[in-house]
Amino acid sequence: xxxxxxxxxxxxxxxxxxxxxxxxxxxxxxxxxxxxxxxxxxxxxxxxxxxxxxxxxxxxxxxxxxxxxxxxxxxxxxxxxxxxxxxxxxxxxxxxxxxxxxxxxxxxxxxxxxxxxxxxxxxxxxxxxxxxxxxxxxxxxxxxxxxxxxxxxxxxxxxxxxxxxxxxxxxxxxxxxxxxxxxxxxxxxxxxxxxxxxxxxxxxxxxxxxxxxxxxxxxxxxxxxxxxxxxxx
Amino acid sequence: xxxxxxxxxxxxxxxxxxxxxxxxxxxxxxxxxxxxxxxxxxxxxxxxxxxxxxxxxxxxxxxxxxxxxxxxxxxxxxxxxxxxxxxxxxxxxxxxxxxxxxxxxxxxxxxxxxxxxxxxxxxxxxxxxxxxxxxxxxxxxxxxxxxxxxxxxxxxxxxxxxxxxxxxxxxxxxxxxxxxxxxxxxxxxxxxxxxxxxxxxxxxxxxxxxxxxxxxxx
Numbered sequence: 001x002x003x004x005x006x007x008x009x010x011x012x013x014x015x016x017x018x019x020x021x022x023x024x025x026x027x028x029x030x031x032x033x034x035x036x037x038x039x040x041x042x043x044x045x046x047x048x049x050x051x052x053x054x055x056x057x058x059x060x061x062x063x064x065x066x067x068x069x070x071x072x073x074x075x076x077x078x079x080x081x082x083x084x085x086x087x088x089x090x091x092x093x094x095x096x097x098x099x100x101x102x103x104x105x106x107x108x109x110x111x112x113x114x115x116x117x118x119x120x121x122x123x124x125x126x127x128x129x130x131x132x133x134x135x136x137x138x139x140x141x142x143x144x145x146x147x148x149x150x151x152x153x154x155x156x157x158x159x160x161x162x163x164x165x166x167x168x169x170x171x172x173x174x175x176x177x178x179x180x181x182x183x184x185x186x187x188x189x190x191x192x193x194x195x196x197x198x199x200x201x202x203x204x205x206x207x208x209x210x211x212x213x214x215x216x217x218x219x220x221x222x223x224x225x226x227x228x229x230x231x232x233x
Numbered sequence: 234x235x236x237x238x239x240x241x242x243x244x245x246x247x248x249x250x251x252x253x254x255x256x257x258x259x260x261x262x263x264x265x266x267x268x269x270x271x272x273x274x275x276x277x278x279x280x281x282x283x284x285x286x287x288x289x290x291x292x293x294x295x296x297x298x299x300x301x302x303x304x305x306x307x308x309x310x311x312x313x314x315x316x317x318x319x320x321x322x323x324x325x326x327x328x329x330x331x332x333x334x335x336x337x338x339x340x341x342x343x344x345x346x347x348x349x350x351x352x353x354x355x356x357x358x359x360x361x362x363x364x365x366x367x368x369x370x371x372x373x374x375x376x377x378x379x380x381x382x383x384x385x386x387x388x389x390x391x392x393x394x395x396x397x398x399x400x401x402x403x404x405x406x407x408x409x410x411x412x413x414x415x416x417x418x419x420x421x422x423x424x425x426x427x428x429x430x431x432x433x434x435x436x437x438x439x440x441x442x443x444x445x446x447x448x449x450x451x
Contacts, residue, residue: 041260041262041266041301041302041305042260042261042262044262044305045262045265045266045269045305046262046265047323047326048266048269048305048308048309048323048326049265049269050326051318051322051323051325051326051327051328052269052273052312052318054327054328054334055317055318055322055328055332055334055335056334056335056336056337057272057273057276057317057318057335057337058269058272058273058337058339059272059337059339059340059341059344061341062268062272062337062339062340062341062343062344063265063268063269063272063344064268065341065344065345066267066268066271066272066344066347066348067258067264067265067267067268069345069348070257070264070267070348071257071258071264074348075257110349110350110351111347111348111349111350111351112271112347112348112349112350112351112352113351114351115351115352115353115354115355116353116355116398118396118420131241133239133240133241133242133384133386134238134239134241134284134382134384135238135284135287136300141351144257145257145267147251147252147255148250148252148255148259148299148300149249149250149251149252151300152246152249152250153240153243153246153247153296154246154247154248154249154250155249156240156241157240157241157242157243157244157246158243158244158246158249159241160241160242160386160428160439161241161242161243161244161386161428161429161433163437164434164437166249169248169249170249170251176434177436179436179437179438180425180434180436180437180438181437181438181439181440182437182438182439182440183439183440184241184384184439184440184441184442185442186382186383186384186441186442186443187382187398187401187418187442187443187444188353188354188355188398188401188402188418188442189398189418189420189442
């Protein structure tokens with residue numbers, strides 16, 4: 001594309017907002033407040049939307065439908081149901097590991113940013129975790145949109161070079177002999193971690209199991225535990 | 234391009250901050266710009282071009298911006314370069330006098346279908362794979378100024394092909410509207426020690442998805 005860095009700087013500075021914390025660190029935010037930012041992103045986005053509607057380039061109702069889908073319909077509960085079924089049904093688990101797209105579709109999930117899925121299984125000996133070092137690739141149909149930390153510079157930079165340190169930041173200390181596999185989502189494949197089923201869950205219903213499965217466990221930055229209070233992290 | 238977005242392996246980015254009970258969007262405008270990116274892409278560009286528009290944000294700005302602020306900056310550039318609106322219109326928030334009103338491409342029905350079906354970059358065309366599962370390969374040492382999905386930390390490193398994912402559109406050309414150049418994508422396993430030296434645990438590894446053009450026999 002023909003854009004020069006200078007053009008881009010002008011435009012980028014005009015679109016940046018000071019209202020939110022940056023990727024660098026929330027703690028460093030005060031250091032950036034002196035940087036003059038000409039426009040509030042809320043106003044800028046509102047103005048852009050009204051222009052695009054006025055020009056007939058976007059349909060406001062279509063935007064509403066997209067926001068509604070990701071705010072209310074698609075999220076990590078989908079992935080949790082997939083995991084719970086895999087824990088409960090060994091045939092399903094085999095299908096999930098060998099043809100994730102078809103197995104996830106069996107549960108009624110699929111679509112944008114999950115067109116081509118790979119499921120990787122954690123065990124007592126192997127721990128998988130998923131990152132996108134280059135941007136923010138994430139399996140939307142099963143996990144929803146990614147949390148801020150997943151898209152942040154600290155997670156994107158360190159996960160490939162120091163996965164055990166990153167896991168420690170999340171409170172997970174892995175034994176030395178466990179093999180850590182990091183999956184960098186650089187292409188069109190989207191990765192879902194099948195966490196280890198925790199001990200003490202024998203005989204639990206699929207629904208009860210699904211309630212234990214957290215988003216973080218399906219990214220690979222946590223394990224599933226029975227004692228943990230609450231579910232969706 | 235060797236931009237700040239390619240940050241795998243960097244130090245000094247501060248601790249990871251996890252927010253409890255995080256909302257999907259922190260502000261209403263984040264949801265709107267998210268949706269506008271999807272709706273506008275239906276006009277004339279692709280995800281690769283959209284990613285590249287974020288990479289072109291100057292490094293200091295990129296780091297200072299939040300995720301969705303980048304989506305604002307990137308979308309504005311794509312709209313202007315795509316000739317769908319002028320910078321003056323965007324600054325003013327109103328269409329230029331006498332401009333012709335279009336009909337939105339992404340209707341509600343199409344938005345619902347987009348979410349449910351997605352947009353596959355897989356291509357059902359016969360392309361010969363140059364590499365086989367189990368083969369030792371080296372990631373090429375390339376430094377293109379345009380878009381690429383070959384991260385710097387893997388360039389020049391030797392790994393093993395673990396999976397052949399099939400044939401996909403090549404982002405390095407597609408982002409620049411230079412054709413899809415479909416080719417095989419492989420999952421390549423790099424030993425953590427090959428990438429980072431002895432500080433890494435001997436059994437750990439990083440799997441990187443690699444297009445055929447990124448690889449050479451090792």
